[in-house]
Amino acid sequence: MEEEKKVVLSAKDIEVKFRVRDKYLTAIRGVSLDLYDGETFAIVGESGSGKSVFTKTFTGMLETNGTISNGSVMFHGKDLTKLKTDKDWEGIRGAKISTIFQDPMTSLNPIRTIGTQITEVIEKHQGVSKAEAKAQAIQMMERVGIPNAANRFDEYPFQYSGGMRQRIVIAIALACHPEILICDEPTTALDVTIQAQIISLIRDLQKELKFTTLYITHDLGVVANVADRVGVMYGGQIVEYGTVEEIFFDPRHPYTWALLSSLPQLGVKGEDLYYIAGTPPSLYNQIKGDAFAPRNEHALKIDFEQEPPFFQVSDTHFAKTWLLDPRAPKLEKPEVICDLHEKIKMLTDEGGAFHVG
Amino acid sequence: MSVDNKDREVILSIRHVDISFDTGHKKKLVAVKDATFDIYKGETFALVGESGSGKTTLGRAILRINPCSAGEILFEGKRISGKISREEDRNVVRSIQMIFQDPAASLNERATIEYCVSEGLYNFHLYKDERDRIAKVDKALQDVGLLPEHKSRYPHEFSGGQRQRVGIARAMIMDPKFIVADEPISALDVSIRAQVLNLMNKLKAEKNLTYLFIAHDLSVVRFIADRIAVIHLGEIVEIADSETLFKFPIHPYTVSLLSTVPMPDPIVERTRRHIVYDPSRLDQSGAPRTMREIRPGHFVLATDKEYVGYEERIAGMEAKLLK
Numbered sequence: 213m214e215e216e217k218k219v220v221l222s223a224k225d226i227e228v229k230f231r232v233r234d235k236y237l238t239a240i241r242g243v244s245l246d247l248y249d250g251e252t253f254a255i256v257g258e259s260g261s262g263k264s265v266f267t268k269t270f271t272g273m274l275e276t277n278g279t280i281s282n283g284s285v286m287f288h289g290k291d292l293t294k295l296k297t298d299k300d301w302e303g304i305r306g307a308k309i310s311t312i313f314q315d316p317m318t319s320l321n322p323i324r325t326i327g328t329q330i331t332e333v334i335e336k337h338q339g340v341s342k343a344e345a346k347a348q349a350i351q352m353m354e355r356v357g358i359p360n361a362a363n364r365f366d367e368y369p370f371q372y373s374g375g376m377r378q379r380i381v382i383a384i385a386l387a388c389h390p391e392i393l394i395c396d397e398p399t400t401a402l403d404v405t406i407q408a409q410i411i412s413l414i415r416d417l418q419k420e421l422k423f424t425t426l427y428i429t430h431d432l433g434v435v436a437n438v439a440d441r442v443g444v445m446y447g448g449q450i451v452e453y454g455t456v457e458e459i460f461f462d463p464r465h466p467y468t469w470a471l472l473s474s475l476p477q478l479g480v481k482g483e484d485l486y487y488i489a490g491t492p493p494s495l496y497n498q499i500k501g502d503a504f505a506p507r508n509e510h511a512l513k514i515d516f517e518q519e520p521p522f523f524q525v526s527d528t529h530f531a532k533t534w535l536l537d538p539r540a541p542k543l544e545k546p547e548v549i550c551d552l553h554e555k556i557k558m559l560t561d562e563g564g565a566f567h568v569g
Numbered sequence: 570m571s572v573d574n575k576d577r578e579v580i581l582s583i584r585h586v587d588i589s590f591d592t593g594h595k596k597k598l599v600a601v602k603d604a605t606f607d608i609y610k611g612e613t614f615a616l617v618g619e620s621g622s623g624k625t626t627l628g629r630a631i632l633r634i635n636p637c638s639a640g641e642i643l644f645e646g647k648r649i650s651g652k653i654s655r656e657e658d659r660n661v662v663r664s665i666q667m668i669f670q671d672p673a674a675s676l677n678e679r680a681t682i683e684y685c686v687s688e689g690l691y692n693f694h695l696y697k698d699e700r701d702r703i704a705k706v707d708k709a710l711q712d713v714g715l716l717p718e719h720k721s722r723y724p725h726e727f728s729g730g731q732r733q734r735v736g737i738a739r740a741m742i743m744d745p746k747f748i749v750a751d752e753p754i755s756a757l758d759v760s761i762r763a764q765v766l767n768l769m770n771k772l773k774a775e776k777n778l779t780y781l782f783i784a785h786d787l788s789v790v791r792f793i794a795d796r797i798a799v800i801h802l803g804e805i806v807e808i809a810d811s812e813t814l815f816k817f818p819i820h821p822y823t824v825s826l827l828s829t830v831p832m833p834d835p836i837v838e839r840t841r842r843h844i845v846y847d848p849s850r851l852d853q854s855g856a857p858r859t860m861r862e863i864r865p866g867h868f869v870l871a872t873d874k875e876y877v878g879y880e881e882r883i884a885g886m887e888a889k890l891l892k
Contacts, residue, residue: 259758476791485767487761
């Protein structure tokens with residue numbers, strides 16, 4: 213926090229539209245984000261909030277009916293939104309910015325060997341010989357924790373377990389030493405024990421290879437584990453961002469409150485869990501005011517009329533809600549998420565292995 | 570908080586059940602080994618394990634989808650595994666219903682909600698006339714928080730949470746006594762999970778249902794379950810009421826599983842250590858492992874030697890907690 217942080221990627225006012233059956237859907241509505249060198253930034257949100265679509269603009273992987281209708285993504289002095297063809301993206305996508313997707317079975321080619329899928333990337337981006345690429349690939353496989361890497365080089369994806377396959381996907385993504393690694397729900401399809409292994413593998417590799425990680429997830433437990441900073445997305449916008457402590461212990465946006473309140477870990481037996489009533493807004497329509505207002509029990513009149521700007525809470529913490537306007541009535545966060553740390557600590561402290569440390 | 574379970578009414582009883590599959594080779598794949606437990610009327614019993622642990626296989630055996638290769642399953646005191654009469658079979662299929670993980674995949678996308686929900690009624694002719702059937706569908710939809718006018722719609726017109734409600738309505742219309750819920754909220758968003766869990770709890774209270782809740786996520790199970798069984802590679806390694814399991818986990822596998830659940834708290838997460846399960850540290854003498862009651866209502870799979878170690882551990886934890 214003390215020294216000046218270097219921005220590796222800067223997205224400004226990104227707007228993404230999709231053309232669906234002669235109608236336009238605005239999936240991303242003016243999102244800005246600066247990624248700092250070496251940090252782990254996590255984007256949380258429900259499905260349909262736009263978290264995947266937003267990060268796809270960094271690698272030019274929007275579906276063909278989608279266009280970036282406004283904004284810029286600056287990376288090494290280049291505006292990535294101006295890149296059109298695959299040729300333009302060469303040297304960036306997969307080389308400097310890599311992505312790990314959710315399901316390792318669909319991101320690997322089932323009829324090609326593990327080895328060729330890794331060497332292909334190395335040969336293409338580094339222009340080295342076949343033998344050199346193979347040596348690097350085996351080294352990378354060992355690095356991500358594949359036992360007997362040399363022997364398993366010629367095996368096919370179906371011969372690997374789900375966790376091992378995800379390790380291979382990580383090996384492929386890191387084969388060219390990218391500067392930014394985008395992890396799009398990397399552990400959602402995996403078991404909890406495997407999930408813990410994959411998360412700590414990514415963290416170790418990040419320390420060693422010094423890349424910046426952008427996590428996309430809906431699991432607040434994972435966020436608490438991995439993130440330095442967190443951005444909360446709703447209805448195609450980032451509505452609040454700050455350090456991980458600020459978001460969990462001092463949330464300001466009513467949507468962040470609602471998201472934290474509905475955690476089953478905070479549930480009390482015999483009582484109903486808190487839930488967010490209603491459904492997310494339809495992005496086909498023009499959204500007036502705060503997108504969360506119709507589901508927000510604390511909504512003010514102005515929330516339905518005018519979109520709130522970002523209000524600054526601290527040097528690192530910003531929230532897009534009228535509640536932070538000096539004229540707004542004072543509102544405390546809901547009881548259930550007060551003293552979150554004390555509550556979770558009590559759960560984990562009780563005994564056995566669930567305890568801390 | 571150990572409860573004396575002796576005088577509670579057992580609704581479902583699993584007795585030394587093995588389930589194996591032919592693999593086409595000589596060797597059979599044993600998916601579930603010697604599973605034994607009782608589920609009491611009106612409780613939520615959770616079966617927790619990783620993928621491949623056999624939890625779904627066991628759930629399907631209760632529904633008579635997977636045959637048991639040994640042991641038996643009793644429902645309300647009557648055997649429902651193996652060969653039973655056609656009439657009994659129909660009775661089981663009706664009284665035990667299932668809620669599935671993926672509400673999108675479990676509904677026929679070309680059928681209206683009315684048909685999806687009525688399907689069980691058609692199969693069992695559980696309605697007097699059309700009017701009665703429609704009334705039953707309306708009631709089932711209202712029970713799960715949907716509206717009667719949703720009947721004419723198709724599954725794709727609903728959100729994930731609403732589809733899961735339809736899945737629940739499909740089960741509820743049969744007026745079941747026992748529900749096998751196989752990962753009913755894993756495919757849902759965080760905010761919708763809470764709604765579905767609340768709904769399941771509400772229906773349980775209103776209709777005096779019993780749930781077998783199959784899950785891999787221990788954090789959810791703690792909130793919903795009365796008792797929890799942990800299953801690993803086809804073997805049940807520990808059973809306890811849910812507070813006890815979280816306070817006094819005994820089996821090393823349970824301990825490891827608990828340590829891997831991510832908690833929504835950055836301070837806690839930073840200091841937590843994941844404990845890796847190492848089966849080579851168990852008793853390797855080949856002595857038989859059996860389920861033993863280490864505390865009232867708290868069972869653990871152990872050899873004689875392991876049991877001594879577990880007894881020491883649990884006594885240590887109790888002492889620490891009393892301090």
